[in-house]
Amino acid sequence: MELSVSFFAVRSHSCVPAVTAHSNLKFQRKPLTLRKRRAIRARASDPSQCQETGNGFVLEDVPHLTNFLPDLPSYPNPLQKSQAYAIVKQTFVSSEDVVAEKIVVQKDSPRGVHFRRAGPREKVYFKSEEVRACVVTCGGLCPGINTVIREIVCGLNGMYGVDDILGIEGGYRGFYSKNTFQLTPKFVNDIHKRGGTFLQTSRGGHDTHKIVDNIQDRGINQVYIIGGDGTQKGAALIYQEVEKRGLQVAVAGIPKTIDNDIAVIDKSFGFDTAVEEAQRAINAAHVEVESVENGVGVVKLMGRYSGFIAMYATLASRDVDCCLIPESPFYLEGQGGLFEFVEQRLKENGHVVIVLAEGAGQEYVAQSMYTVDEKDASGNRLLLDAGLWLSQQIKDHFTKIQKMAVNMKYIDPTYMIRAIPSNASDNIYCTLLAHSAVHGAMAGYTGFTVGPVNSRHAYIPISRVTETQNIVKLTDRMWARLLASTNQPSFLNSDEVMLGKVDRAIIEEINNRKITSI
Ligand SMILES: Nc1ncnc2c1ncn2[C@@H]1O[C@H](COP(=O)(O)OP(=O)(O)OP(=O)(O)O)[C@@H](O)[C@H]1O
Ligand SMILES: O=P(O)(O)OC[C@H]1O[C@](O)(CO)[C@@H](O)[C@@H]1O
Ligand SMILES: [Mg+2]
Numbered sequence: 001m002e003l004s005v006s007f008f009a010v011r012s013h014s015c016v017p018a019v020t021a022h023s024n025l026k027f028q029r030k031p032l033t034l035r036k037r038r039a040i041r042a043r044a045s046d047p048s049q050c051q052e053t054g055n056g057f058v059l060e061d062v063p064h065l066t067n068f069l070p071d072l073p074s075y076p077n078p079l080q081k082s083q084a085y086a087i088v089k090q091t092f093v094s095s096e097d098v099v100a101e102k103i104v105v106q107k108d109s110p111r112g113v114h115f116r117r118a119g120p121r122e123k124v125y126f127k128s129e130e131v132r133a134c135v136v137t138c139g140g141l142c143p144g145i146n147t148v149i150r151e152i153v154c155g156l157n158g159m160y161g162v163d164d165i166l167g168i169e170g171g172y173r174g175f176y177s178k179n180t181f182q183l184t185p186k187f188v189n190d191i192h193k194r195g196g197t198f199l200q201t202s203r204g205g206h207d208t209h210k211i212v213d214n215i216q217d218r219g220i221n222q223v224y225i226i227g228g229d230g231t232q233k234g235a236a237l238i239y240q241e242v243e244k245r246g247l248q249v250a251v252a253g254i255p256k257t258i259d260n261d262i263a264v265i266d267k268s269f270g271f272d273t274a275v276e277e278a279q280r281a282i283n284a285a286h287v288e289v290e291s292v293e294n295g296v297g298v299v300k301l302m303g304r305y306s307g308f309i310a311m312y313a314t315l316a317s318r319d320v321d322c323c324l325i326p327e328s329p330f331y332l333e334g335q336g337g338l339f340e341f342v343e344q345r346l347k348e349n350g351h352v353v354i355v356l357a358e359g360a361g362q363e364y365v366a367q368s369m370y371t372v373d374e375k376d377a378s379g380n381r382l383l384l385d386a387g388l389w390l391s392q393q394i395k396d397h398f399t400k401i402q403k404m405a406v407n408m409k410y411i412d413p414t415y416m417i418r419a420i421p422s423n424a425s426d427n428i429y430c431t432l433l434a435h436s437a438v439h440g441a442m443a444g445y446t447g448f449t450v451g452p453v454n455s456r457h458a459y460i461p462i463s464r465v466t467e468t469q470n471i472v473k474l475t476d477r478m479w480a481r482l483l484a485s486t487n488q489p490s491f492l493n494s495d496e497v498m499l500g501k502v503d504r505a506i507i508e509e510i511n512n513r514k515i516t517s518i
Helices: 034-044 145-160 208-217 229-245 271-290 308-317 338-349 362-368 386-401 424-442 462-466 477-486 494-499 501-513
Strands: 049-052 057-061 098-100 112-117 133-137 165-167 222-227 250-255 295-301 322-324 351-357 407-411 448-453 456-461
Touching (some): 057 456, 098 456, 133 145, 145 165, 145 222, 145 424, 208 229, 222 424, 229 250, 229 462, 250 424, 250 462, 271 295, 271 308, 271 351, 271 407, 295 308, 295 386, 308 351, 308 477, 322 338, 322 477, 338 386, 362 386, 424 448, 424 456, 456 462
Parallel strands (some): 057 112, 133 165, 133 222, 222 250, 250 448, 295 351, 295 407, 322 351
Antiparallel strands (some): 049 057, 098 112, 112 456, 448 456
């Protein structure tokens, strides 16, 4: 496989520090802390690989087919003959190009974690005419899925001359319960203009053995898997089984989630589109409540454990008085509570708009009604309708206790913000994701997820994107910007925030909610 010995002095699974070509660096670098070293080591267990050099430079590498198929032949990349790329200064990504996980550093800090830069390589490990690829989409919908499908098909065909691409219908279970169909550039030509997934999706049904049996039986050698955290965990299992069986099959994950809760990557595709669509609902709520006396608008947006959509939609709109997200506990009654704030805004402005992420206040809703802990087919907890609950609570409080009638307008655009086609910038983002995945698979990388890290597309070990979930950090500046813009109560004791207790509690809670079985 492509690996520059001079650059990466060590190729090891256990991150042993080594003396390298970088010893002439300008600044003395601090060694990695024991905690960091342990964390990296834990991640370095197969399938991801990790290399650390003496100056604290760490490469968290992705597996390559030659790791378990050392005699695999390579071929010149057909892009060498591509007209489109003929005048590109550097068509191929050098094996030394890496992307830094942290972009803000101090002069004495270790160089830190890096990922392999995504893009076409000089050598490929598949002959174009021998590729049989497949594409599958799993989990919930998200704007842009069809663009990713289209660009995998068009990228494979246009850049690499591959014309055997299968569509797997209806998610993971489609591998073993449905017939496949052929995907051609012509067939997928205008699917990016539609919302949803052209291939259909499902939750549950991941059976690693049955899936890999089918991959093997159908002679598939490149598997493109589009889906969220659950899907990527499934992709890792498929990769491991493929390796165990010694198959020449590249497994590439394309991260998808409307909630923007996938770790490491800058942002998930479709997120901007969803935030934009959410503006329409917020605007409608604002127009409604402005036009009546004591108007209270409640808008419920998606966000199971992460309130990114609600936070960004609030910040973008400026018509929102209060934003409630799962990461930030809130309370209704008493001093500093939501009721007091609503009353104050009604007195000041005559109306109030509240945006609520669906996962916020779940514990209150559960307390107020008899509930059974229901799960979807993938094992994700089914949420209770916090929007409806909150609307009722506000109505009851003002009518019964304050003797003040409010005009409640509850808007639930949950599915509307994700069932739409992606906007222009998401379309371009989806294209880059798809092409990165195609280049990676053709170059023989496997068991990887693609995504932008500090705006540069990289190949990331799957375990890295599934080990934690991205959440809104209450101690980060973005949440402070929101609080400053809405002037809403933080519902937090400032000592707790300062000590970072809040984030820890939330992370623990999220960990407790983690799926243990599917
Ligand atoms: N831990 C796991 N191991 C193997 N497969 C999994 C795991 N978790 C989920 N899956 C499979 O991945 C698929 C999608 O999972 P899930 O429904 O949780 O959605 P997701 O990919 O997390 O997307 P999203 O949450 O953004 O809608 C399902 O087919 C499910 O069986
Ligand atoms: O109703 P569905 O299709 O299971 O999807 C709902 C869930 O999917 C997500 O969009 C992504 O996980 C969540 O925000 C939401 O709770
Ligand atoms: Mg998920």
